[in-house]
Amino acid sequence: MVFSTLVFLYLFLPLTLIIYYASPKKAKNLIILLSGILFYSWGEPIYVVVMLISTMIDYTAGLILNRFENNKTIRRVCLIVSIVMNLGLLGIFKYSGFIAANINAIFGTELIDINNMYFFGIEYLPMNTLPIGISFFTFQSMSYTIDLYLGNVKVQKNPISFAAFVTLFPQIVAGPIVRYDDVAKELDDRSITLDLIYDGIIKFIIGLSKKVIIANSIGALWTAVKDTDISQVSVLSSWLGILAFTFQIYFDFSGYSDMAVGLGKMMGFNFPKNFDYPYLSRTISEFWRKWHITLGAWFKSYVYFPMGGNRKGMGRTVFNLAVVWFLTGVWHGASWNFIVWGSLYGVIIIIEKLFLGKVLQKLPVFIGRIYTMLLVILGWVLFDTADLATAGNYIARMFGAGGAELIDSTSLYYLATYGITFIICIIGCTDLPKKAAEALKKKSAPLVNYGGIAVLTGMFVLCAAYLVDQTYNPFLYFNF
């Protein structure tokens, strides 16, 4: 199930919350587990088993790690089993098709029949049927065994509480990547306060509006441009198209994260922040500290630091960065586009680390921002086109290749019909609305409080309107 559907908003959510609030404290984790299984099964009625198996293995690994506190060998084996199992699931469901296709390409034969791959007798098509959120829940659940091995967290002996952590529905399909450590305390003891529910509702409505009103609207423009034969696309249209995707992915993804954080708060959890105005960044390194923060933090904690981070000399640092960024690309999807996309970010970040970062710090802020956004926007072409050739053609077109018209009537029509939406997007991805609200609050707190409620109510009502007639409401993370 996804948040931006009527069934979620007007059936699943009210029922779940009513039962959740009504049940005694001890039963709340069980409610989380059951609602999470229902939520996940709605989208993956078969693969829910995969998630539960992964949960059970990590829970058991936790018990063993705890039981053999002083036996290094057993502990190590246990950790390896957990990691291999989680990465194995990812490998089978997410990457086996891609790897098979590449092996076939190398040998120039149909060595592996991609359309007939079996896993424990279940036929699966790895290219098409990736279990939703597999990259999120495997990473989350792995964080527990790794942290337990490193001694960063305490063992969770209650299987329901541990399963509740994995199946906690707000964050199960599209992040943020909540680590066990983030919610360990709240899993055992949390209080649901008025303030928390209030903050949660605000976050949720903002997130829902970002996704349903803004991302879906501007996304329609990108779809229109992408569906046009590239030889018919003018320079202006190509820029408007990829700009539209730039906004769509931000408002969609950060909207999902906001909804997750909001729902988490309504249930008494504080999830980590996932986005922090990334499009205001002055360098690519800064961008990646502010975009999908929990993913970057995960790789930092469990790949970059264990490999030595930046404490083993420049050569090793560069190597570590390269590994992390290759993996970041791969994490986003099993295709060469994502690998190239991630690796290029790695190259840029290494260059920034070597010298460019210092140069940019000295230049005016707007130059850094233009530099960053330009690279990010070009990156999105790689991210959201079918293959490298298509991406290359598209980028070439943006710079006038193939005798592209600079401006044609279609691009003017796009500008006329999406102009206001673009302006809303531009303002919406800066911190201006937040700053304005804070400044106003100093003058008149009640005005902001009650005016805010009026605006939020209006937004929530408008979201309902947009959900009723879903002509365009894509789920963007099926690759992840």
Added chain:
Amino acid sequence: MTDKKLHKILLIVIFSLITLVMATATVINCLTLPERPFSETENRYLQKFPEFNFDTVTEKTFMSDFESYFSDRVVLREDWIRLMNSFDRMLGKREIKGVFTEDGRMIEAWKSYDADSVNKNLAAMQQFAEAYDKKKVYFMLAPTAQDIYSETLPANCGAANQKAFIKMCYDSLPLITGIDVYTSLSAAKNDYIYYRTDHHWTSYGAFLGYEAVCKAMQINGFALNDFNIEHAANDFRGTLYSKTLDNSIQPDVIDIYTLATGEPKSEIKVFGEEQTYDSLYQRDFLEKKDKYSTFLGLNTPKLDITTENLSKVENDSKLLIIKDSYANALIPFLSKHYSDITVLDLRYINGTFESVEVNVNDYDAVLFVYNVITFSQDTNVSKLSFMSE
């Protein structure tokens, strides 16, 4: 209680109320509405409750159908859609589901067409004309409101030129006489020639079509003042309204033209039905949503219209019409000149002419009637290439 807390409680109450009221009202709708209601306004059957079993669940059809089922029954559904459409317009979006609403009128957008399929249609028609080279074959390709009112559309919206399309079609059919209705329709643009909420032409638009046919086929036609005009319904909201649900556009009037001197007696036989009708107008439809079907009823593969007591019998007294729904408003006019008219709708025929008991050689003339949008999108015209076998 301090104000600090009060506004927080207020937001929680509002959020809970909206969610719970929507949830409860929609669930009540689900329980009380008939199993599979027909939405007149949206012109479609609503999703029925999906079957729940192992297969539907594992294939996820249960979930996706349930989502449609739920959203089809959401309380105030049409008002929500209207709210979204008006907000979209505020954001500058001019087109809703392929419909422009400009200058008090809804206009179906036509931006491009598949040249291959159009060429196949044209080739099939040419082949047909070659096979029956003794017959006079006519083709009236009517423009739609989009071209006649193109100046009201937003700048650069990509509307394609229908006048050029019509010329291209006529030029590629040397054996078929093209009938120009474009000129008279565009001259009458200030009159009520297209419905405001439907993609068809009005009776008056069809009358202009009739005049053009008469001129081309040398029929001594009736003049406008030979007719009594009855405003049979004034609350018609058509197919374009079903897409936008925009209430702000004035509903349409269905006009029925009858000869002041008295209508000749017609008998209409629907292919495959026992029953015959004695009127060209099925007035039951005036009470329904789909009021355009008043003209000759619902779409069907073949109609046979026999008319007696013609005041102006022409030499060509048997006419074969191959058409889309634009012809439905036109045929009542033409019926006054032919003792027999056979009307074929290729969309519903999947065999030879024989399969619908038609021998083209029995007819004195053949008339194709299409509007530009249907003709450019309907691949069924190409069936003509094998229907003569």
